[in-house]
Amino acid sequence: MQESREIFWNVGSGAVPVMYLLSLAAAGAMVLGFRRLVGVWRQGRPLDRFDRRRERFTRFISESLTQRKVLRVPDGGVFHSGLFWGFSAMFAGTLLVMLQADILAPLFHVNLLTGLFYRLFSLVLDLAGITAILALGGLFVRRFVIRPDGLETTREDGLVHALLFSILLTGFLIEGSRMAVTEVRDNHGLAFWSPVGLLAAGLFASMDDATVRSLHRGLWWLHLLLGLGFVVMIPLTKLRHLFTTSGNSFLAPLEGQGDVATIDLEDERIERFGAANAAELTWKDLFDADACTACKRCQERCPAWATGKPLSPMKVVRQIGLAAAQSPSGSIVDDVTRDALWACTTCGACQEICPADIEHVVKIIGMRRSLTLMEGEFAGDEVRKATTAIEVSGNPFGVAPASRGSWAVGLPVSVMAEERNVDILYFAGCYASFDPRNRKVAESFVRICAAAGIRVGILGAEERCCGEPTRRMGNEYLYQAKARENIAAFRKYGVTRIVTACPHCFTMLGREYRDLGLEVPVEHHSTFIAALVERNLLKLAPEPFGCTWHDSCYLGRHNGIYSEPRGLLKAAGGALSEMAPHGPDSFCCGAGGGRILAEERTGRRISAERVKMARQTGAGTLVSACPFCLSMFEDGLAADGPVAGMKAQDLAEIVAARIRG
């Protein structure tokens, strides 16, 4: 018995040149479609995303083939992956048939598609096809029947669904009709290797040969045209994500998320700052808009959106796409609206979950830069006041800079101006320096260092705001001015190691000051203290307590520090109950992105939302390691009134209270 099939059975070899001509035309139409898109992307500013190609290519392969990011959310993700793998297998199968029919057979007289390999080939493709149909059905029910909140459905979605479904359906009907007059009759053993095709063949069982053959021929041409229609449709519809979303796993930044470009303020040729319109964003920002599939995962996790504010990261990306295509020089800031732009906490939850590797935050900061640097606008009068205070006094409170080191009077801390022979420079930051609640954190940190025999120095009056809130609000100029003052002070005292208890200072000094020339290693107090315990320099007397750990955005998502603080809590005797969103999915306290300077005027309070999540764990203590988070939680807990049962503490306070000896 022959264990193979005749390629182009019943269609005739005359169909082959026509098929290839049509395919060429379809491919040409697709290329033209993408050329138009490339033209749209190229309106943006330059940005190098083609360096370190090996690393990028590896990520591209692993992320797109495994569907890792898509699968992070099972709702929609599982079906999408089924459709992706099913379609990929069938695409590979079609390529193999082409290879066989037009290269191997005529040139080498070899037939791969025979014997056991052919049987497996038939089975795998049949299963791939049915997987794709079932997955597509699942997606259909989700989108058109269940209609999840926030999922926007347009006519385009209906069209894509119909197209995909008819391609899959006609594929099985072709197989079934062919099998009905071949395998089913004369090679039943082989037919069982195509179970879905066998099922489809049943539909044709009662028809006569000639009818089946003409039906088969018709279906074959229909299937071909549908397939080529799909190819043409790729650049014109959301289907473009086949290239753009997977392409983004190549183009996405290799550094941690959230890094914003440092503007060269010495370059006199630059006359416009930030992005007032689509053309002032980078080409990658415009590309991102075409990589977005509107899956609304970002929107669901955005703390601003979740508390009734007018910001949806998904809508921002789509508005950019629309502007880039229709009015690249129109005001994108007006489209997105100022209120939406100022509402962002730059927490990065959107970016973390995005299956398309879209960078939402840099776009928002780009637009904020335009508002701040080109228009002199602020999120509110209170932000203007705080910004001026940072400019004049080096802190957002407007307290006299001379008193910045006062918190350390009487503590075992030396001011660098007087004694620079220290083990670490503790960069206290504005909150630990002036906010009474956070001064306690600084005191705890100093006590820990003293117990571990670490000599601590501070800049005192010479320390300035690290510039983070103002940079995130878009004021690059003021940020660089303050950063340079800090860097000058570090250099003046030959500082070699910096520790800070603030994740925002940590991100600035440790990462963003690099562009301005600071190379000194910078640690966050959570990892620094964890290392002291690890190396037995600090001995703890554990004391049991129940707690929940809040992953601050700039500690977790932005810097990947998740395990050290949890380890420390356990070492201190803590029984940890996790909040529902934690780790990389953590929910912001509301104070990032410079929002610490701003009043929260619209919607519910983000901090209240997070405190509610913390209360649901039933833990007695809400622990964090960020002065902004601590301030927000103290407010959030106080707003609940005299409800007993939960207090907010910094990790350093927990540890300091359990020092042995």
Place this chain on the structure above:
Amino acid sequence: MKILVCVKQVPDMEGRFNPNAAGTWFDEAGLAFRMNDYDEFAVEEAVRLKERLGGEAEVTVLSVGPDRVIETIRKAMAMGCDRGVHVRDEGAAERDPWQIASMIAGYARSRAYGLVFTGMQSLDRGSAQVGVLVAELLGLSCATTAVGFSCDGGTATVERELEGGAKAVVRLKLPALVTCQLGLNNPRYPTLPNILKAKRRELVILTPDELGIEAPLVATAGFSRHERSGACTVLEGELDGLAARVIDLLDERTAVLRRGGGR
């Protein structure tokens, strides 16, 4: 029209003011400096007037003081002033208003300014004399405490704030000098292109002698800082204990509880 704005750099009022060695003024160590608030209104009004008048108007900003005041002059230029004049004077902080006014008048006398804007007073010395003295020395008409300003041909109309929130409208012939009060306008925050342009704008440096500084008429004999008597008390601790302590404090220091006859 040529417009002149006079600005002063003053210490941020959050700082600690200790007497200097001579005891005649405060010690500048540890203080942060900024543009006098009222002078920001003056700069803003001058720039707005220039923008209304269009091409033919030009604004010069002048400040007297040590080199640190250049920062304030640059800020005024970043807000829109065209040219800067720095009267380099290390001793400016201790000069009396008459001396400062004599230098400004010395600069302005031959330059035919149609309008001069100054702040109503400075946050540190607060004499509220310099603007008025300059007007007198130059023979300009003068209106103080402006909270509204408009200018039509050769006449300026100024809304003045009176005690208790009342307002008066005065008209004065140009050339004129106006001192600016809170409420006149909302000063702009300089944009980055303007900050960068301001760095490249012309800044003239002059000395007090070149401008004919006069001898002081008033000498400051002493300075003492404000001793806070009724400073606020911050209570910290557990809620239950706090309430009791508030009652104790009210009882001890006030008559609101009317126990034991109070005061």
